[in-house]
Amino acid sequence: MKVLVVGGGGREHALVWKIGQSPLVTKVWCAPGNPGIAGLAECVPVAVDDLDALLAFARTHAVDLTVVGPELPLTLGIVDRFQAAGLTIFGPNAAAARLEGSKKFSKDLMAKYAIPTAAYQAFDSRDEAVDYIRRQGAPIVVKADGLAAGKGVVVATTVEEAVQAVDEIMVDAIFGAAGARVVIEEFMAGEEASFFAFTDGKNILPLASAQDHKRIFDDDQGPNTGGMGAYSPAPVVTDRLHRDIVETIVRPTIDGMAAEGSPYAGILYVGLMIAEGKPRVVEYNARFGDPEAQPLLVRMKSDIVPLLLASARGELSGERIEWLDKAAVCVVMASGGYPGPLDLGHEIQGLAAAAQIDDLLVFHAGTALQQGEIVNSGGRVLGVTGLGATVAEAIDKVYLGVQAISWPGAQYRTDIGRKALGR
Numbered sequence: 484m485k486v487l488v489v490g491g492g493g494r495e496h497a498l499v500w501k502i503g504q505s506p507l508v509t510k511v512w513c514a515p516g517n518p519g520i521a522g523l524a525e526c527v528p529v530a531v532d533d534l535d536a537l538l539a540f541a542r543t544h545a546v547d548l549t550v551v552g553p554e555l556p557l558t559l560g561i562v563d564r565f566q567a568a569g570l571t572i573f574g575p576n577a578a579a580a581r582l583e584g585s586k587k588f589s590k591d592l593m594a595k596y597a598i599p600t601a602a603y604q605a606f607d608s609r610d611e612a613v614d615y616i617r618r619q620g621a622p623i624v625v626k627a628d629g630l631a632a633g634k635g636v637v638v639a640t641t642v643e644e645a646v647q648a649v650d651e652i653m654v655d656a657i658f659g660a661a662g663a664r665v666v667i668e669e670f671m672a673g674e675e676a677s678f679f680a681f682t683d684g685k686n687i688l689p690l691a692s693a694q695d696h697k698r699i700f701d702d703d704q705g706p707n708t709g710g711m712g713a714y715s716p717a718p719v720v721t722d723r724l725h726r727d728i729v730e731t732i733v734r735p736t737i738d739g740m741a742a743e744g745s746p747y748a749g750i751l752y753v754g755l756m757i758a759e760g761k762p763r764v765v766e767y768n769a770r771f772g773d774p775e776a777q778p779l780l781v782r783m784k785s786d787i788v789p790l791l792l793a794s795a796r797g798e799l800s801g802e803r804i805e806w807l808d809k810a811a812v813c814v815v816m817a818s819g820g821y822p823g824p825l826d827l828g829h830e831i832q833g834l835a836a837a838a839q840i841d842d843l844l845v846f847h848a849g850t851a852l853q854q855g856e857i858v859n860s861g862g863r864v865l866g867v868t869g870l871g872a873t874v875a876e877a878i879d880k881v882y883l884g885v886q887a888i889s890w891p892g893a894q895y896r897t898d899i900g901r902k903a904l905g906r
């Protein structure tokens with residue numbers, strides 16, 4: 484079977500690594516890929532939003548299965564286009580990807596199907612949004628309605644900060660059309676976790692638990708990022724909570740989407756806030772999390788390809804997933820300046836040394852080849868991922884890898900996985 488993976492980050496590197504191990508697979512392409520992926524698959528210089536070129540490639544090369552990593556092509560309708568052409572593709576169609584593409588759509592769905600989440604209101608008018616914020620008080624959360632590359636959320640601790648966020652999103656339009664509407668939400672306290680399930684629109688197959696670390700600095704300080712590290716399993720998600728999440732959130736979401744005429748197939752990512760043993764939805768994403776995919780895929784014992792195919796074909800019932808009885812921890816190494824203006828173009832040292840370490844994988848995200856050297860070319864650069872018998876062992880392993888790698892300005896958190904140790 485010939486597989487095309489769409490994307491070029493750490494998540495796609497992990498997907499290519501996992502898919503390539505399947506005995507069913509004879510060839511893997513990745514568009515556009517990155518220098519790390521190039522060691523495992525043939526990279527194709529096509530951008531993730533160039534749907535015409537991706538479709539033409541899949542047809543010409545008789546691709547049997549296309550797996551979409553990031554949200555942008557999903558919201559643009561890559562799945563609709565491929566399916567119309569009779570091609571098998573893993574992911575939700577554009578109507579279903581609204582769960583991630585529109586905060587208002589997802590909040591309205593949760594309200595209609597009584598799925599626990601923060602109270603909210605959506606506004607098309609700046610003045611009405613500001614009035615509402617003044618009535619509600621702080622802390623309060625301001626979100627651009629559309630896709631904003633993970634940067635469209637401000638958790639405001641004061642009313643002034645919230646008003647400023649509304650002005651930046653709606654008046655200064657820093658996210659363009661994605662900010663024509665805002666959603667204002669109740670602030671939820673608690674601990675976050677990331678929950679994933681394969682689904683074919685009807686059947687649900689949950690993955691193991693995972694937890695991300697969104698803030699740039701240790702102890703969850705500083706601004707939000709795309710995610711600075713993740714681990715699996717996450718003990719905050721007890722077995723009972725796992726069942727609750729499926730019953731009170733994932734099942735009604737999938738059934739609700741089907742009832743709305745937009746059945747959701749692919750992987751559903753639910754960002755959760757857990758307080759007093761109760762889960763509430765922070766947001767949905769229409770794809771694997773990044774970096775959560777790295778530790779999850781490293782722990783996945785089952786062949787992933789039958790799961791991807793079954794989700795795409797509506798045949799998920801009867802599938803199951805086996806997991807290694809080990810913990811995995813992924814530490815993201817980011818460029819200097821991230822999540823602000825980036826210090827790029829430095830040669831990365833130590834990749835060969837890290838490759839010698841057992842039970843350690845270095846997934847590439849923002850790397851590029853420059854005159855034969857691998858340099859940092861994006862915000863999140865590497866996802867160093869270690870396995871261990873326990874989270875503590877996996878932490879030791881992963882930081883051994885991180886310490887072997889360096890470039891000027893490199894930054895990473897030193898506390899990834901620590902929350903799991905306290906439990």
Ligand code: AMP
Nearest residue numbers: 601624636668669670671697754765766
């Ligand atoms: P989102 O892009 O919706 O995942 O939001 C990014 C981050 O903002 C989340 O991972 C949370 O840390 C935080 N956040 C979003 N919504 C809320 C909320 N209602 N209460 C507390 N924190 C939130």
Ligand code: GLY
Nearest residue numbers: 695710772773774
């Ligand atoms: N790890 C957060 C995300 O993938 O959006």
